Amino acid sequence: MAKCIAFHSYKGGTGKTTLACNFAAALVKKGYRVFLLDLDVSAPSIQAYFEKSPKRWVNDFLINEADVDDLATDMTDVITGNGKQNDSLNKNKNGKLWVGFCNPKKEEIYKIEGGKEEISKMQLLRKFILLREQLISEYAVDYIIIDTSPGIRYWSINALAVADILFLTLKMGDLDIDGTKKMADDIYGSLTKFGAKSYLILNRVAGFCIPHTVTKSLSDNAGLLIQEDQSNVSARISKTVGMDVISAIPCYCDIQFSRKEFLTVLKHPDHPFADQIERLSEDTHVKV
Amino acid sequence: MQNSEQDDTCAMCGKKINEQKKQILIEKIDDANYIFDSKDCALIFKRFRSLYGNDFS
Numbered sequence: 371m372a373k374c375i376a377f378h379s380y381k382g383g384t385g386k387t388t389l390a391c392n393f394a395a396a397l398v399k400k401g402y403r404v405f406l407l408d409l410d411v412s413a414p415s416i417q418a419y420f421e422k423s424p425k426r427w428v429n430d431f432l433i434n435e436a437d438v439d440d441l442a443t444d445m446t447d448v449i450t451g452n453g454k455q456n457d458s459l460n461k462n463k464n465g466k467l468w469v470g471f472c473n474p475k476k477e478e479i480y481k482i483e484g485g486k487e488e489i490s491k492m493q494l495l496r497k498f499i500l501l502r503e504q505l506i507s508e509y510a511v512d513y514i515i516i517d518t519s520p521g522i523r524y525w526s527i528n529a530l531a532v533a534d535i536l537f538l539t540l541k542m543g544d545l546d547i548d549g550t551k552k553m554a555d556d557i558y559g560s561l562t563k564f565g566a567k568s569y570l571i572l573n574r575v576a577g578f579c580i581p582h583t584v585t586k587s588l589s590d591n592a593g594l595l596i597q598e599d600q601s602n603v604s605a606r607i608s609k610t611v612g613m614d615v616i617s618a619i620p621c622y623c624d625i626q627f628s629r630k631e632f633l634t635v636l637k638h639p640d641h642p643f644a645d646q647i648e649r650l651s652e653d654t655h656v657k658v
Numbered sequence: 659m660q661n662s663e664q665d666d667t668c669a670m671c672g673k674k675i676n677e678q679k680k681q682i683l684i685e686k687i688d689d690a691n692y693i694f695d696s697k698d699c700a701l702i703f704k705r706f707r708s709l710y711g712n713d714f715s
């Protein structure tokens with residue numbers, strides 16, 4: 371049974387796209403068939419992340435100018451290294467990754483934001499429902515991972531409404547936490563009432579900016595202190611926002627300030643960030 | 659979107675149900691009957707209704 375997972379946040383810059391892309395890659399490594407869909411329509415970034423020029427865009431599909439086969443870009447080679455260097459990462463060889471890229475051109479954004487009058491919002495929404503259905507029936511995907519727009523916007527709400535699991539990502543800072551709580555109350559309650567499951571992902575948890583090369587040399591006691599602190603942060607924010615925390619990812623400066631982070635789960639599988647994403651994918655699989 | 663019982667189209671995805679040879683699913687939501695072509699569509703419709711209110715129909 372295919373599962374749809376939406377990565378969402380109250381504000382931008384929480385690391386949604388990085389998390390969604392790495393999460394999708396981690397699932398492919400485990401042998402799952404995954405479709406990564408960019409639905410951050412007002413600020414798409416997955417095309418820049420993969421540096422790929424797709425044949426057609428998600429936007430084209432939504433306005434009836436492309437079929438699902440045109441927009442589904444097979445990116446499995448990125449995971450498997452085209453049978454070369456990364457082949458061992460795709461352990462059971464069945465994993466597949468398709469990506470649906472969203473067009474960053476302003477004219478194309480305008481069309482699917484309801485600006486093109488001949489296509490109503492309901493028609494756009496129905497095309498989106500059809501896309502989900504076709505990915506499940508024709509591509510036999512195990513997971514659809516959606517990178518949404520932050521906040522309460524038309525397309526982020528649409529993505530959340532079709533998702534089975536909602537990952538609400540937030541980075542530390544009181545404003546972010548207050549806004550997230552309000553959004554959780556306003557939006558997420560309506561969805562969990564009808565079967566969706568929602569979890570918080572705390573990203574860039576402060577106070578842990580210790581390079582993993584250093585943490586390796588710390589004493590066992592120091593390691594325990596870090597774990598304890600993360601646990602306290604998770605419990606506090608879970609209580610404030612009213613949602614369970616599924617993952618608390620420390621702030622890794624090498625990723626945070628990297629000019630071009632790209633699929634750390636593949637490129638640096640021993641990095642603690644990759645370990646966090648692996649655990650998130652395992653926990654998610656258990657929860658669905 | 660109207661209550662589409664007369665023309666047998668799914669209230670969520672808008673597909674003609676008879677053409678798909680699927681069983682019609684009728685759900686009473688806020689005192690009106692809506693027809694759907696799958697449990698998935700009915701569930702998603704209820705989520706949208708819960709989010710957007712009665713204007714979503």
